[in-house]
Amino acid sequence: MDRIKTEELTGAEIVIRCLQAEGVEYVFGYPGGAVLWIYDELFKQDKVRHVLVRHEQGAAHAADGYSRSSHKVGVCLVTSGPGLTNAVTGIATAYMDSIPMVIISGQVPTHAIGEDAFQECDAVGITRPCVKHNFLVRDVKDLAVTMKKAFHIATTGRPGPVLVDIPKDVTVNKAEFHYPETISMRSYNPVRKGHSGQIKKAVQLLLEAERPLIYTGGGVVLSNASPQLRDLVKRTGFPVTSTLMGLGAYPGTDKQCLGMLGMHGTYEANMAMQHCDVLLAIGARFDDRVIGNPTHFAQNPRKIIHIDIDPSSISKRVKVDVPIVGNIPDVLGEFLNSFKESKTRNISSWWKQIHDWRAKDCLKYDRKSKVIKPQFVLEKLYEVTGGDAIITSDVGQHQMWAAQFYKFDQPRRWINSGGLGTMGFGLPAAMGAVLANPGATVACVTGESSIQMCLQELSTCKQYRLPIKIINLNNKYMGMVRQWQQFFHGNRYSESYMDALPDFVKLAEGYGHSGVLVEKPADVEPALREAFKRKKDLVFLDFVTDQAENVYPMVPGGKGITEMILSEDL
């Protein structure tokens, strides 16, 4: 037998070779002392391309947006100390939404660890609560296998970010390089197939259901289960609702889709959630923004089937009757097989009830307004882009309006920070989305407050010619904070007014982009059409919108999901 030939490489070379072996196209990063050798090796090759951000938070969000919009692993590279701490917000964002990412951080040399060296921080300690797993590589001999583990852990089971912290001396030391093709770990073996007995029970419940509802979450998108979900919904004829994170997995324009549920979900989705008799939850986690008060939710009896890859997501906030741990496409495939010729019940009276709820038209707003309504901008954005753009968003009112008014028909088109709710996410995430989807239309829906949190990335957009369309809904307020202050704090708008805003048009121009100020409703559509015609340019559209507009429906914190405030109530 031939001996497998291995070569002696430096740690820095090994890092790059591992990235190449994983087929990584882009690394988002920022150089610094501890990663100089890695950057030196990046420089010497052209397979892995590096995108230089302007702040490490941007690197993590960009890698995240790259991953969300493509199902590939997002990779970022930061230096020790502040490089890593700056990236932490982005890592935590990815963790909360289960995004597969590998973060490589530099570390001070092994002999200096613990001595409070320059730019030293305990990277594995700081990130431990916000990564799926992390590693400190103390010996260059372990580097390749650690990198393999990092990619393996990030992408399998419930995905998530994995950090590999590499001391500077490890990047200089040499070892034989062999990148393992597969890896097995006795302590880490995520399941794929669901329990067949449980699946049988679940199918039986669905067949007997009189008021069924399918409730889907980000897990459906992450596991690429959209085709199986579509088959199941069509096969059963059941209504379907989605969380913020699951939008697009089932077409938003289809009549079986009730839209988003939860705190700012539609009236019909929340009512159906409360009153269904059999609930099929798929890749969703019954979180506080979705079911509101769990005690109120439990007042109506219903059988709950829950499919999730992560056992700890099941029966965490809501007790489940039929738990099924497994990979969603596999499990749904088995569901479809088990249905075969069996007939579901006639649920026409349930649908009639849903149509009555729908007739409330809960998303209506004043279309005759003389000032620009933010909802109107999003409706026009939907029209102008043909519903076919990748939309990233920041966090707040604009995020909710985008989720309500942009009807996503495909998964991985709606990119937002759902779990952590990170302002500043939208622009860098859009950078990642553009690079992962060359030629696609990418827009970032944001507000004047959120956009200023990672504004520096306009410079990155210029350097790499990223033609993002920024839809800035400028109401001069942290709108969601203002809304809560109006509803629950006696109109005391404590520190939510954004004074001394920059002239965003000039600001965009200062970074070498174009900016357009839009002040009248009649100008909204022409401005959008003009901007989206410019396929190669970043255009910053600054819409001056109604300062007092609120997001409806709204379930106040701690209330039940049917205790909605509707626009008509006021």
Place this chain on the structure above:
Amino acid sequence: MRHIISILVENEAGALSRISNMFSARGYNIESLTVAPTEDASMSRMTVVTKGSDDVIEQITKQLNKLVDVVKVVDLSEAEHIERELMLIKVRAGAKEREDMKRMADIFRGRVIDVSENTYTIELTGDGAKLDAFIQALDQGAILETVRTGASGIGRGNRILRV
């Protein structure tokens, strides 16, 4: 309810803090935690004593299993098990108290393992309640120092936790 959970974990740097972090981050209570290597040098065994409703305990075991370094988790209190804790206790034992103190140690099957002019150090093994009872039985003023290991546990009979 009180539960005693045994965990086999990869013997990696940081494994202990991953586990203790998870408890504090999710607001679970730790009554005691012990950790030491096993006969297999690549693994450590940890025993955590915690309190919580059935739902909380279910989440704790799920969250423990979710940690990448954790190889196996068993809730020992789900079935027959044995639980032991070691205590070293230093007590005042001058000429007056010596005999009483020795007798008390004998009653609890403790051993005097160090003697000085006016102190005894007593070693005592048992479940938590027995150690508590010993402390209660002594004249509180006579206790100079106590150190307890926290509980270790093992399943009865053929109940075996290994890879």
